[in-house]
Amino acid sequence: MKQRIELRHLDYFVHVAEELHFGRAAERLGMAQAPLSQQIRQLEDRLGATLLNRTTRHVSLTRAGELFLQHAKALLAQAETAIGDTRAASNSPLGRIVVGAVFVAQFRFLPPIISTFRRRYPRVEIDLVVMTTSELLGEVQSGRMNLAFIHPPAAPGALDIEIIAHEGFVALLRDDHRLAGQVPLRLADLADEDFVVQRAALGASYHHLVLEQCRAAGFRPRVVQETSSVANVAVLVAAGLGVAVVPGRAALMPLPNLVHRPLAELPHSIAIAVARAPGEVAPVVRHFIEVSRKVARELDGQL
Structure with missing residues (x-):
């Protein structure tokens, strides 16, 4: 029986194709480079096609890779839409997350992030709070706020702080x-x-x-x-x-x-980061952070 291609294979390939660098793609995915390379090889084996030209210094798409990238993006978008539509039609309970941001973050990042998130979680209420970075860090630390968009401080303390973009x-x-x-x-x-x-x-x-x-x-x-x-x-x-x-x-x-x-x-040396309390997070909060990463990558080159 022929082994199937899974959505994770498509996601891994799109990351590598966008970066044309296994190290950077692995960093974006939050995984080590070696297993990422193995997954791409597995995908090529299951397709019966070479998607990437690899040398010690350079990665590029083959013609088959260029074609497959278009289909992979379309399939991932369809899967995301299907998930969002299903969740919207479900009887899941109402939820609420508190999102903080420094003042200027609401003009570039938050509109597309919230719009994308709401398509998946239309019943979740988003409470947006604008403060200074020091105030936001205190709110996240206390648990009164789920996450915050900040300029990362020199000493993050006990919080998890993830840089998602840079600006000039x-x-x-x-x-x-x-x-x-x-x-x-x-x-x-x-x-x-x-x-x-x-x-x-x-x-x-x-x-x-x-x-x-x-x-x-x-x-x-x-x-x-x-x-x-x-x-x-x-x-x-x-x-x-x-x-x-x-x-x-x-x-x-x-x-x-x-x-x-x-x-x-x-x-472009000013870091933009998401701060949250360490440990397990609610699924909707985790998804909000995932959406934030995706939108930030799309906007990063425009800042």
Whole structure:
């Protein structure tokens, strides 16, 4: 009897095909590289086709692999839809999860994450709470919150913190600023400007990165105002107190009199993470985290 191909084989192959690197694919899947390679070999054996060209330094798709990737993605999407439709039609009880986020996370990550999650769990109520990272860590630690989207702190304590994406930087300027129309804008162009910054605090992990990049550009920023959050930074820049260099998601905040300019020379070095209490988690919470990983991967290159 011919051995069947299972959904896990398709999922493993899609991860490898997207990364074209067994190590990175294994890391995304949360498994070791050796068993992942074995599963791909098993899939090829059961298909009777070679899907990947492998060398010591390079992985690429064969023509058969390119075709199978399209079918694998379609089959996984159909399976996800079938699961969601079945759950929606079931008589499962109502549930509730509490999700926290730093202010700017709600503009990029949370809408597509919540939309995808709700298709599978339409009866689960999502209570969204916006706080600073230090407040969110306390809420997750206490058990009052199931998970939170944060900038990871230097000392995570007893929580499980998983980095799901990285983002770069943008410059925030008032729309009548002399540099508002300059494209491209370089960090060195801001050397003589007054800066508004987020106060260095638990979770504000990008603060030192900005200082390092400014020093590398040949200047030390002249800080005229410190505040507690990126949202407050944006408000003060819109009010004309100075300029700012902030995480890329801040560009999505709908504030009047505010423009943003990408700083492409700066690295995508700001980590975005999900924090949760260690140990077993409820199935709906686990699925919310899985959806978060998937959506973050799709958005990561756009940040």
